[in-house]
Amino acid sequence: MTFVPVSSVFDAPLESEVSLRGWIYRHRSSGAIVFAVLRDSSGIVQVTLKKGNVPDEQLEAARAVSMEASVEISGRVYEDKRAPGGREVRASSFHIVGQADVYPITEYQSEELLLDNRHLWIRSREQTAVMKIKASVLAGARDWLREQDFTEVTPPILTQNACEGGTTLFKLKYFDRDAYLSQSAQMYLEALIFSLERVYSITPSFRAEKSRTSRHLAEYWHLELEEAWVDNRGNMDIQEGLVTAMVERVLNERKEELLMLRQDIEPLRDVRPPFKRMRYAQAIERLREKGFDLKWGCDLGAAEERALTAEETVPVFVTNYPKECKAFYMKEDDEDPRTYACADLLAPAGYGEMIGGSERETDLAKLLARMEGQEICTEPYRWYLDLRRYGSVPHSGFGLGVERVTKFICGIEHIRDTVPFPRTVSRVYP
Ligand code: NSS
Numbered sequence: 001m002t003f004v005p006v007s008s009v010f011d012a013p014l015e016s017e018v019s020l021r022g023w024i025y026r027h028r029s030s031g032a033i034v035f036a037v038l039r040d041s042s043g044i045v046q047v048t049l050k051k052g053n054v055p056d057e058q059l060e061a062a063r064a065v066s067m068e069a070s071v072e073i074s075g076r077v078y079e080d081k082r083a084p085g086g087r088e089v090r091a092s093s094f095h096i097v098g099q100a101d102v103y104p105i106t107e108y109q110s111e112e113l114l115l116d117n118r119h120l121w122i123r124s125r126e127q128t129a130v131m132k133i134k135a136s137v138l139a140g141a142r143d144w145l146r147e148q149d150f151t152e153v154t155p156p157i158l159t160q161n162a163c164e165g166g167t168t169l170f171k172l173k174y175f176d177r178d179a180y181l182s183q184s185a186q187m188y189l190e191a192l193i194f195s196l197e198r199v200y201s202i203t204p205s206f207r208a209e210k211s212r213t214s215r216h217l218a219e220y221w222h223l224e225l226e227e228a229w230v231d232n233r234g235n236m237d238i239q240e241g242l243v244t245a246m247v248e249r250v251l252n253e254r255k256e257e258l259l260m261l262r263q264d265i266e267p268l269r270d271v272r273p274p275f276k277r278m279r280y281a282q283a284i285e286r287l288r289e290k291g292f293d294l295k296w297g298c299d300l301g302a303a304e305e306r307a308l309t310a311e312e313t314v315p316v317f318v319t320n321y322p323k324e325c326k327a328f329y330m331k332e333d334d335e336d337p338r339t340y341a342c343a344d345l346l347a348p349a350g351y352g353e354m355i356g357g358s359e360r361e362t363d364l365a366k367l368l369a370r371m372e373g374q375e376i377c378t379e380p381y382r383w384y385l386d387l388r389r390y391g392s393v394p395h396s397g398f399g400l401g402v403e404r405v406t407k408f409i410c411g412i413e414h415i416r417d418t419v420p421f422p423r424t425v426s427r428v429y430p
Contacts, residue, residue: 001074007042010085012077018089020045021072021097023123024065034062037084038073041128046083047073049091058094068123069100115422119430122420129257130418133250134406138202140249141223144242150198150225155185157203160380163187164327168207170218181206184399186329187384189226190360193395194387200225202402210425214414215302215352217403219423226397232331232341232359235396236317239345239355240273243315243405247271250409263411267349270313277317280339283308299325306350315354319343328370330358345398347408354405357398364388 001019004012012018022040029035032051037044049062065071075091104117114121121127142152162169163184170181185201192199205222225238247268250258258265278286283304284294290307300308300318309316320339323332330340342358361367364385371378378385403418416422421430 001072003072005042006038006040006045009045009077009089010087014079015076017074017076019072019074020047020089022070024067024069024071024100027065027067029063034059036062036065036071038071038089039123039125044084044125046080046088047075047091048088049094054091054094061096062091062094065096066100067103068120069096070098071096115416115427116429118421125260127417127420129254129260130406130410130412131420132257133254133261133410134402134418136250136254137246137402137406137409138223140246141202141242143249144245145200145225148198148238148241150200150227151196153189153192153196153199153201155182155188155192155201155203157182159188161187161384162376163329164207168209170206170208183207184222185224186226186397186399187381189224189397190384190387190395193226193228193393194391197228199227205399212425213302215404215407217415217419217423218425218428220415220419221402223400223402224397225400226395228393228395230359230396231394232319232343232357232396235357235359235398236275236277236319236343236345237273239317239343239357239398239400240275240315242400243275243345243354244272246405247409258410261410261412263409267313268409271315271348275315275317275345276312277319277343279320280318280322281320283318297322297324300344302352305346305352309346309348309352310350312348315348316346317343318346326358328367328374328376329360331361332363332366341396347404349408351408352404353401354408355398355400357396359394359396362388362392362394 003019003021006020006022009018020038022038024036025039025044026037034049036047038047049059051059072095073091074093075089078088078090079086080088105120158174158179159182160179163186171178183205185203189199189201202223204219206219209216209218251268287294287304287307292304320333320336321342322339326340326342330342333339333341340358344353345355346352347354403415406418407415412418416424
């Protein structure tokens with residue numbers, strides 16, 4: 001038997017014979033008829049089973065079937081205005097492949113119960129839509145980066161370096177030494193530009209974030225990029241192109257999924273160059289006008305980022321952060337040495353930071369002085385400092401949070417709904 005995707009029922013000739021397999025999504029019986037809605041990876045379709053059309057024992061099996069049992073059916077395609085999508089399959093055969101116990105998820109459930117049953121909840125149509133959109137985000141990125149002649153590389157996850165500072169490191173025993181789960185591939189990508197010039201990686205990154213926020217995961221997917229001979233302006237141009245390509249790909253192939261998530265498509269069409277650019281100093285000015293009590297030197301948090309972009313439909317770069325709120329590896333800005341040549345890219349409509357990037361400091365003396373000032377032990381970074389000793393070149397790069405971008409594109413409130421199995425301070429099961 002050849003099985004076809006459920007969605008193909010809606011293009012099939014009327015009265016043609018189809019065989020489908022999938023899971024029972026909804027189910028009810030009324031008198032001599034059983035209505036089942038069948039779900040597979042392509043969508044849902046109504047199946048009706050009527051006495052006389054199917055053998056009696058199959059009709060009884062269908063009447064007794066549980067939600068989420070897996071089944072195979074054959075039947076003919078008909079129009080029916082009351083069915084989802086306007087068509088149904090009138091079954092001539094019905095077979096159960098895998099019975100289902102009483103499904104623990106019903107219509108109204110607490111967030112905790114859904115998270116405890118995440119392995120089942122990911123079958124939901126909303127979760128499926130998000131995963132398809134995320135796949136398109138990644139495919140759009142990979143294709144665009146390949147067109148731009150970037151090489152995908154595979155940096156390590158086990159490391160001795162604390163790229164983004166010691167407070168959010170996951171420490172583990174590495175044989176008889178200590179090591180960490182990577183926060184960022186950046187330093188390894190910096191090493192790789194000396195042969196490949198334009199590189200990127202897509203890896204998990206780990207942050208032991210103690211705070212419970214709607215935008216932090218302990219494990220997230222990190223798209224990082226590094227390029228030789230490029231300053232921070234050129235770096236922002238690449239970010240603009242990349243984010244545009246990701247959004248475009250989703251708009252091209254995932255409209256149905258966006259609609260299912262009730263996400264408004266129109267504002268996403270505005271996500272194309274040029275993005276807005278403002279300096280940190282201007283951002284602070286603007287926020288003070290909005291009543292924020294901010295001093296030069298404080299980093300911008302979720303509330304500040306939301307206030308800055310609430311009215312925007314294009315992403316906003318905030319550049320030139322004061323040195324005291326960013327990492328030691330950033331290059332001092334030539335025109336304003338109180339700041340770094342860096343930028344965070346904020347999503348429109350208050351969704352917050354999607355990318356952190358900068359030009360990298362190539363002056364070994366400056367790097368060493370900063371590390372000393374911040375009491376960073378140089379020993380684990382010997383190899384990194386070597387990069388400044390052997391043919392150093394101007395270079396820049398950035399890290400993009402794949403879930404942050406997905407959250408924005410899907411219009412999702414909480415970042416945990418952009419990963420199938422979220423890891424947060426309170427959750428590592430299932
Ligand atoms: O800490 S970042 O701002 N920057 C870096 O890690 C650089 N070393 C990247 C680089 O230049 N190669 O993180 C980059 C992005 C940030 O903008 C977020 O979008 C995302 O990574 N990010 C997170 N997403 C989800 N959960 C958590 N906890 C998280 N932390 C950062």
